[in-house]
Amino acid sequence: MTFPKLFAAALITGTALSSHALAQVQQPILQFDGNLAYGRGSGGIGLFVPFLFDGGANGAFFDASGSFVEGSARQGSFGLGFRHRAANDWVYGAYGYFDTFNSDHGHSFNQLSFGAEALGPLYEARANVYLPLTDEKAIASLSRAFIAGDELKFRAGGEIARGGFDAEAGLRLPVFPQDIAAQIKVFGGTYWYDGKGAIDDTLGVRARAELSFAGLPGVSGSTLALGASVSYDKEDRTEFALTARLRVPLGGSSRTGQAAFDPMFQQVERADFLRTYAGATGAVETAEFVANGRTIGKVVAVSAATGDARAINAALAAAGGNALVLASGDIALGQTMQLGTGQYMLGGGGVIGVRGTTSRFEAAFRNDGAATRLAGSNPLANVVAMASGATIEHLAISGGLAGIASNGATGITVRDVEISRTAGDGIRLDNVSGALIEKTKIRDLTICNSNTDCEFAVGDPNRAPYAAISALGTSGLTIRDTVIDSVTYGIFAGSRIDDSGWPPVITHAATGIKLDNVAISKSRREGVLLVAANDVAMNKVTVDNSAQGLDMDLVVLQGTSNVAITDMTLKGGINGLMLVTASTLPEEARTTNVRVNGLTVDDTRNAGIFLNPVSDIHFRDVTITNAGTYGAFIYGSDWDFLGGPVKNVTFDKLRVENAAKAGLYFMGPAVDIGGDVTVKGTPRNCLVSSFGSYVNGSLTQPPGTALTLNGRELNGGNFKANCL
Template sequence: MKFPSLFAVALASGTALSTCAFAQAQQPILELEGNLAYGVGNGGIGIFMPFLLDNGNGVFFDASGRFVEGSARQASFGMGYRHRVEGGWLLGGYGYLDVFNSEHGNSFNQLSFGVEALGPVYEARANVYLPLGDDKVAASLSHAFVSGSELKFQAGREFARAGADTEVGLRLPIFPESMNAEMKVFGGAYWYDGARGLDDTLGVKARTEVSFSGLPGVSGSTLALGASISYDNEDQTEFGLTARLRVPLGGSSRTGKAAFDPMFQRVERADFIRTYADSDGVTEAAEFVHGGQAVGKVVSISQAMGDATAINAALTTAGTNALVLANGGITLGQALQLGAGQHMVGGGGSIAVRGANSRIEVAFRNGGDAAKLTGTNAAANVVSMASGSEIAGLTITGGLAGIASSGTSNISIRDVDISKTAGDGIRLDNVTGATISGANIHDLYICNSNTNCEFAVGRPNRAPHAAIAALGTSGLTVRDTVIDSVTYGIFAGSRIDQSDWPEVITHAASDIVIDNVKISKSRREGILLVAANDVTMNKVTVDNSEQGLDMDLVVLQGTSNVSITDMTLKGGINGLMLVTASTLPENAVTTNVNVRGLTIDGTRNAGIFLNPVSGISFKDVTITNAGTYGAYIYGSEWDFLGGPVKNIDFGNMRVEGASKAGLYFSGPAENIRGDITVVDTPLNCLADQGAWSGTSLIQTDGSVLKLNGTAIEANKLKTTCK
């Protein structure tokens, strides 16, 4: 049962007792408490329900809930009996059930019993705490470690500790009898069992408390302010401050010093179940989170092993699903061949593993020297990955591609730094399922030759020298990645067979996610998608504003079913270009693109360029300082060239500071909708007036395009936009 439910049950039960069980039920006492120790606060709320018997003795029901700032919480409920004896003394006994939720997310139960002797001047009490249940797993304290040639997983553990405490105190006569206040001082000791190899915890404590009764407007209430100090062999010295308010619900006739009657005093006991947590739980086999396979042999590689041939021989011997620990600088004249299911982590890097039985995930860290792989052969990749393999925590420089994989599935690349390659940073060919995260790819070869390096629809399988090149790859995710000073940023395209006509897609680029990626100073396109399908781009920034030579920033060429959110584009020729080429396969059409949140600034040409596309939706778009137009709408009179630009929705779009016009129309356009605001721009819109262009606007199905709140009449496009 969860903490709130337990507390509610306790309160409900006490209320039922107060109305049914005893004829002399007293007003329930609401208690509010706050504590501060070493800057960490905890507090509580409770209800104390006393019942007086005919002989002057009493029983009580007590329910409370307590919490520690940002972590643990506890519900407690119990019952007790208090017996008056001669000399003004009161003897009592009580029992409690505690339910505790720890900062590690574990729930513990405990029975607690105590006795008390409360007198006019002196008082004493003792409590014992008896936990119920077994050890719990503390996931945050779990870890993995190498034992010989094996990787082991050891779960963290947490358990409740049996204990006892005792306390004696006295009231100091420092306040005059006429004043409704009292001061008490206490001293005591406590012990907690040192089970499971722990030392016993022994401690002493002292506290003082000043109480006042009769707060204005609250009959029978008391306010207590306290300070405490404790010392034990586990937590050393701790100080604390306490404030506690007790209010009889509905008021009380026990006013003045009667409000301090011990029959109605709170029970003093430990606020929380005491638990202990460490990393010494059950040891079990480990498995990789990526791929879910049991961790195989652990092997370390370094320059001391020799050249790439020797290292590859060691990797082959290690076998499938080996954990490869790469340490220090390693020079490679040919590709390091990572085998099936092998996971390589560099010194200082980490890799996700879990317990084969507990299923708890932890990060295993390679404690060796930082690994740097240097490729000395510009015609050879530095690392080649097989199916199910993973790379993490490596610096890679030189070689043809830093990391390459072909015809594989389910690979993972994390936390890598790649630079100075002669080809691509990461090259994926016909891969199914690939994740790239936390990569930093920078300072690659910059190709300025249009002949050699500019993408062309006549050769759609080639966009050379990309930070990430993924051809014919499906299930690709690129996230939390930074790309700087490269030729292309990210190229993802379907593999297209051009050996016959019509051309056909042999390996589709589909299910692509680009999330939280920053690209700067790309000589050519920052993101180029060709004949791709099912694409999600979120929090993508392409900033080429600091360079003179560049191309369009984000290009969707024959790409469909695309979602773009929170994109920022700076510099470049055109910011976002959507285009369909007639030379691509028939099913490679740019359509069904939804843009939600787009900021474009400082392009040399248009902010948005649309070239025979359809089914495009824009919302919350801001285009500033475009070199020509906010948006360029460029349709074709010929269906085989793509036909009109149609079914475009500009929702909440603002164009500011464009050098020529907010919108430019060339060729036929159909069903262009939206409400566009154009400010600080010479013209709201401009239409190509040449007869050869076939510029026209056809609006059906209620389509309306407004510029600064005024609808454009379709049959007056050329006269309105000039």
């Protein structure tokens, strides 16, 4: 039953009982409460219905009330009690209550409470016990992970109702004469609440004072009590509170003066609200990584205090598979740190998601160690080597040969890592299956200006040195939310090719390559170089080399097929997007089936797009501005063994502005070129390669294919007239 319905039931019951009480000449008492504790207010309204019998020596009462705390917590309480007046004017009582409570978290809890009281002319005492009836309520967001020994444990979040008791004793201070309808009382007491294993039990002390007045103007028998209290326990520390309580007999009362304070009609003193605790309340569970679902093994801490790389590797080996490695501070490494199978290295200040294996709730766990930097001092040794299933997160790496390396592994993750000043690659992956690199920054690596030493060549297809990310023979590679700056190559991903014989063969294919939200700037050579790759997706990739004088093409697809490019931005460089097929690559390494949807190219020294020779290439919504020569360079071959013509290409909404020479440039044969091209601010709409009277370019259009250039169709019949 909801709280409003319960409280309505209480008022109806109280009204029914009040009729009988009035027949006993005992008026029901309407009560209003207000409290202020630590700036948070609460209030309540209640109906106290007394019965007297045996000439007033004995009495019973029904008590119904509703209370609320500023916010959303509220409670309904329903109680029955009995009081006996002894010959010495002491009143002894006992009572029981049923409470229903709606917490700030939206949970409903019920409890029973029982109490006893002894109320004398000068002294009084009471005690209450609280017995919850409702089980724990789950709150996934309050779950918590914690280290116990060398293990990471988990407690599911929830809210519990806490059982407990309280007791107090007090006295009336002889401040006011008997003929003045006022009283001052002071009390001292204690309270205890069960933590139920989720937290420590709460034991506290409390003191309060209460000033009461009777006979307010116009309402006979009414009382007003003003109180102040202070309490202390280790959970809530010191708390102060102010209270006000107005009690008004319905229809007035003959109990005036000091008689208005008669204990037979006094308010029952008990806790205002059922006490709950919200936090990590569940049973202790085994924890697992949210990222990969593996159960977390041992927890091991590594820092400079652990020792050199040899000592750290011994500690990692002893921790075993799926260990959580908590790194802290600056760690100097003279040789490679070996991250074992399934091990998860988290730098100081890093936060990871963990999950309880039973509750399936999730929580964040933070490494409270100092910010971590791994510094490799040996330029011939990689700083970190990763085994299958390993993860490295939230730290910086500098020096060494490669910052991170992995060979033949499966399912590795690099997240929130900064890599700088390596002697070789930033990250090097060889024959890896399944790799995720995200939220990572790679900067200030070795810059190689030597064409002899560093330029990629199809005669040596497995080598693109000094790359921020080099992935050779790697499948299932995802790079996202990553920044690369001031490097030789940005991203090199290619199939491993054995060219020791003829024809060359792919031994480990580069497939399933995804680049998402990747920004590359100041790459001395290609920003993105894909060689003999297959199944590639590039979304929101930016290459900006406009701030440097020496550079190469920005994005190159060399013998790469089945590619989807969306929202790419290219600035600077020689050619923006180059699609090329080389005859020296394996037969299956052909650049074909490429879809580009959204491409902006600006300020290239040569062409915005370069095609040589490729097929099944389709562009949509492309803008090329300020190209140093041509908007698009279409370069086919007369020889099939060299790739043949450029064919089956469409330009859907290609716009070329302010190119230095022409919008489109044709060299060699072009077949089946369609779409619509707009050229503005450019000397020529199109050009064809020619040497004197020899024209080295052609356009052959099959039926149904149309290429419009500034609204006019360009075809084989008018090709020379328009483009010579």
